[in-house]
Amino acid sequence: MDIESIKSQFPIFKNKINGKSLIYLDNANSSQKPGRVIDRIYKFYSKEFSNIGRSVHTLAVTATNRFEETRDLVKKYINAKAREEIIFTKNATEGMNLVASTYGEKFINKGDEILITELEHHANYVPWHFLRQKKGAVIKFAKCNDRGEVEIDEIKKLITNKTKIIGITHLSNVTGAILPVKKIVDLAKAKKIPVLVDGCQGAPHLKLDMQELGCDFYAMSCHKMYGPTGVGILYAKKKWTEQLPPYQGGGGMIEEVKKDKITFPGSPTKYEAGTLQTAEVVGFSESIRFIQDVGIENIMQHEKEITEYGVQELKRNNSIKIIGDPRNRGSIISFIIKGIHPHDIATVLDEDGVAIRAGHHCCQILHEKMGVAATARASLGVYNSKEDIDFLSNAIKKCNKIFNK
Amino acid sequence: MDLKELYQEIILDHGKNPRNKKKCKDFNKDAEGHNPLCGDKVHIFLKLNKEKKVENISFEGEGCAISIASASIMTETIKGKEFNVAKKILEDFLNMLKEGSKLKTNSLSEDQNTTMMSLSGVKKFPMRVKCATLAWHTFLYAAEGKKETANTEKTD
Numbered sequence: 341m342d343i344e345s346i347k348s349q350f351p352i353f354k355n356k357i358n359g360k361s362l363i364y365l366d367n368a369n370s371s372q373k374p375g376r377v378i379d380r381i382y383k384f385y386s387k388e389f390s391n392i393g394r395s396v397h398t399l400a401v402t403a404t405n406r407f408e409e410t411r412d413l414v415k416k417y418i419n420a421k422a423r424e425e426i427i428f429t430k431n432a433t434e435g436m437n438l439v440a441s442t443y444g445e446k447f448i449n450k451g452d453e454i455l456i457t458e459l460e461h462h463a464n465y466v467p468w469h470f471l472r473q474k475k476g477a478v479i480k481f482a483k484c485n486d487r488g489e490v491e492i493d494e495i496k497k498l499i500t501n502k503t504k505i506i507g508i509t510h511l512s513n514v515t516g517a518i519l520p521v522k523k524i525v526d527l528a529k530a531k532k533i534p535v536l537v538d539g540c541q542g543a544p545h546l547k548l549d550m551q552e553l554g555c556d557f558y559a560m561s562c563h564k565m566y567g568p569t570g571v572g573i574l575y576a577k578k579k580w581t582e583q584l585p586p587y588q589g590g591g592g593m594i595e596e597v598k599k600d601k602i603t604f605p606g607s608p609t610k611y612e613a614g615t616l617q618t619a620e621v622v623g624f625s626e627s628i629r630f631i632q633d634v635g636i637e638n639i640m641q642h643e644k645e646i647t648e649y650g651v652q653e654l655k656r657n658n659s660i661k662i663i664g665d666p667r668n669r670g671s672i673i674s675f676i677i678k679g680i681h682p683h684d685i686a687t688v689l690d691e692d693g694v695a696i697r698a699g700h701h702c703c704q705i706l707h708e709k710m711g712v713a714a715t716a717r718a719s720l721g722v723y724n725s726k727e728d729i730d731f732l733s734n735a736i737k738k739c740n741k742i743f744n745k
Numbered sequence: 746m747d748l749k750e751l752y753q754e755i756i757l758d759h760g761k762n763p764r765n766k767k768k769c770k771d772f773n774k775d776a777e778g779h780n781p782l783c784g785d786k787v788h789i790f791l792k793l794n795k796e797k798k799v800e801n802i803s804f805e806g807e808g809c810a811i812s813i814a815s816a817s818i819m820t821e822t823i824k825g826k827e828f829n830v831a832k833k834i835l836e837d838f839l840n841m842l843k844e845g846s847k848l849k850t851n852s853l854s855e856d857q858n859t860t861m862m863s864l865s866g867v868k869k870f871p872m873r874v875k876c877a878t879l880a881w882h883t884f885l886y887a888a889e890g891k892k893e894t895a896n897t898e899k900t901d
Contacts, residue, residue, distance in 0.1 A: 679761075681809035683783050684752075687870065691748050700784050713784040713807055742752055743761075743810065 341642045346634065347723045349374045360693030363731045368513050368541055368672055368719030369697050370563045374630050377567060381623040392618055393592060407618055410625040411608070417628050418548040418558070420575055424607045427574040428621055432540045433463040435559030435574030436507070438611065439536050440467035442584040443505060450476035453502045457482040457490045458709055459512040462702040464538040468507065484706065488515025488664025492523050499531060506535045510542025514703050514715065515664025516647075516672035518546070525554040534580070540564060544721070545643060545670050547636050550575055566722070567627035568620035581607030588613040639722050643671040646720055650729045657733065659740055663715050671720035674701075677736065680743045682716040688742060692735045750866035751873070752810065755859070760810035763817035765824070769803040778883030778895035780875050785812045787880050791887045797828040802884070809876050815864055816880035822857050828888055835881050841865050842874050
């Protein structure tokens with residue numbers, strides 16, 4: 341893979357950060373955008389914009405077509421069976437709230453159990469907590485092991501005849517562990533329990549095939565997939581979109597409105613209330629095309645190489661402790677340095693143009709379990725190279741010089 | 746932006762060897778503080794006597810170099826001061842971080858003044874200001890007997 345040619349497609353790298361070239365290692369937080377995505381949004385607003393699905397004039401038709409073409413593109417990209425299964429949301433968080441709210445309303449009652457894991461981002465816990473408060477449901481946490489993985493047996497032993505849904509991350513945003521989603525889905529299927537996958541970190545870095553994974557729901561944030569902010573996708577099996585109630589009410593999601601009665605259309609319309617982030621959705625079509633042009637297999641191979649190199653390099657430095665040692669790791673490396681707080685690490689690295697994240701990464705349950713308040717995290721994307729890792733490890737040496745004299 | 750302005754020797758020293766970092770035995774007031782954005786936590790233990798003078802003050806907590814150094818410097822500066830004087834110093838300190846103004850108070854020794862000024866570089870790092878203010882807000886919570894946790898999302 342020609343990294344220089346890929347990097348040159350991202351205008352942000354032409355800028356200097358604190359007078360230095362940008363080494364962007366905060367991709368698990370959000371990724372940068374290729375020029376074609378930015379250009380697509382500009383073109384849409386310049387030449388094709390109108391609100392969608394409402395008016396009959398030419399622009400309305402054009403805009404609606406571009407929007408719906410993106411839905412088809414997504415459907416094909418993730419190998420969904422029907423376009424009704426692709427719901428546009430504002431982000432993965434909204435997708436998971438949609439599932440917790442609608443599925444919870446219909447199927448979860450007092451004493452019913454929701455099974456999630458200790459690795460979950462707050463977005464796959466807090467929505468279930470609301471349900472716990474509202475309905476008296478019980479939330480169970482499958483344990484993660486010392487490697488920062490959740491093993492299938494930990495899920496297995498918590499499933500009871502009260503388990504109503506399983507919510508798991510595809511790829512931990514802290515330890516980098518890739519969970520055995522297919523195995524968990526197979527296990528759940530045998531017990532007729534639906535599975536929601538938080539695909540925030542999985543979607544940008546792994547090949548997506550909903551038929552192969554077999555999950556019932558898969559939530560993504562497009563801004564982590566080299567796409568615009570404000571767009572998320574919730575894949576929901578037709579079986580569920582046909583049964584579950586609408587989520588938010590408003591314009592565009594109704595069939596007929598009377599003073600005493602309202603009827604609703606099918607999915608995705610009933611889940612897409614109000615004017616959506618039209619330009620961003622259309623812009624996202626170029627993110628998918630970008631990923632397709634590079635090839636997701638190539639991206640996976642490349643990121644695996646650079647991540648392995650990164651783990652090796654950081655392990656050379658005795659002051660660094662990498663958090664988690666998953667056997668199947670995505671492109672995420674979280675670490676702590678003895679005697680230096682992660683926020684101080686991030687500030688020192690920033691001076692050299694190296695952008696990482698420090699904090700609990702919206703995973704307080706996991707950090708408490710690991711006995712650390714915060715970690716520093718380097719997360720890689722398609723444009724990162726071994727040189728970026730070298731910059732990172734040199735910048736870390738500078739931290740040691742300042743704080744561990 | 747210059748790292749040396751942020752991580753001055755005085756701050757690195759207080760961050761590494763914080764003063765009064767323990768639970769003092771004679772405290773009669775205490776409060777906890779939390780910076781939810783980065784997870785910094787501090788617990789202030791305070792002995793305020795009948796004349797409303799800070800007889801003793803100490804802290805426990807975990808956080809970055811800035812938050813630990815700031816807590817350490819705060820305890821050193823406030824110890825022995827009348828509460829009203831301490832409150833003025835606190836206001837002065839917050840103004841220094843937010844507005845970039847110089848310290849106006851005349852109740853500090855030259856050394857104390859220099860030490861407090863060493864935290865002024867934080868102003869240039871807006872994401873880190875709350876690290877520096879946490880312990881100071883928490884001191885006020887303790888002194889005023891507030892029961893809830895001081896939260897930098899609400900105090901700043």
